[in-house]
Amino acid sequence: MFTFQSLIFLCLFLYSNIVLGEVDADGFEIVSSKPSEKSLKRINESYVSKIKPIFTHKCLACHGTYESLPWYYQLPGAKHLMDHDMTEAKSKMNMSQGFPFEGHGSPADDLDALRRSIQKDNMPPLQYRLLHWGSKLTPDEITIIDQWISESQEILRK
Numbered sequence: 001m002f003t004f005q006s007l008i009f010l011c012l013f014l015y016s017n018i019v020l021g022e023v024d025a026d027g028f029e030i031v032s033s034k035p036s037e038k039s040l041k042r043i044n045e046s047y048v049s050k051i052k053p054i055f056t057h058k059c060l061a062c063h064g065t066y067e068s069l070p071w072y073y074q075l076p077g078a079k080h081l082m083d084h085d086m087t088e089a090k091s092k093m094n095m096s097q098g099f100p101f102e103g104h105g106s107p108a109d110d111l112d113a114l115r116r117s118i119q120k121d122n123m124p125p126l127q128y129r130l131l132h133w134g135s136k137l138t139p140d141e142i143t144i145i146d147q148w149i150s151e152s153q154e155i156l157r158k
């Protein structure tokens with residue numbers, strides 16, 4: 001039953017969220033507070049075991065380290081094209097140090113951006129897929145990444 005007491009609780013709850021800065025500028029969305037080191041470590045561990053093996057072949061040439069560069073990088077035209085992509089990709093989202101990714105917003109933003117790019121199916125970019133056959137994410141990989149995003153979001157919310 002909705003008692004007077006629960007109304008007081010509700011007010012206190014809303015008040016504390018506003019005072020502690022957990023309500024967004026628009027006043028609706030409650031963003032999670034800064035995640036703990038422990039949560040981030042847990043997410044990174046599952047990133048390294050489940051996601052990194054996929055990203056090594058399909059994403060890290062641009063978003064990570066030079067170790068994962070494809071053979072044709074040595075070809076004059078490819079090098080020129082890719083250098084541009086790699087600089088831009090890393091400035092947007094640098095995955096070379098694992099999760100959380102660098103150069104982006106909060107860890108929660110990283111996950112949102114990743115989910116958006118998977119839903120739009122826009123990564124790796126088309127011209128790279130054409131050169132690098134088999135770099136498109138398979139349905140199985142998409143399922144794995146999607147589950148990892150949901151699990152990680154759950155950890156961040158705690």
Ligand code: HEC
Pocket residue numbers: 055058059060061062063084085086088089092093113114117123124125128137
């Ligand atoms: C050929 C280089 C290249 C590869 C390979 C590549 N990306 Fe990207 N990525 C880019 C560039 C360039 C940008 C920045 C421009 C843009 O957003 O389109 C970008 C942006 C992104 C963003 C958006 C970051 C933001 O600011 O919101 C995400 C997420 C992303 N990539 C994920 C991936 C994933 C996941 C893979 C592998 C499945 C991948 N990328 C493979 C070049 C690459």
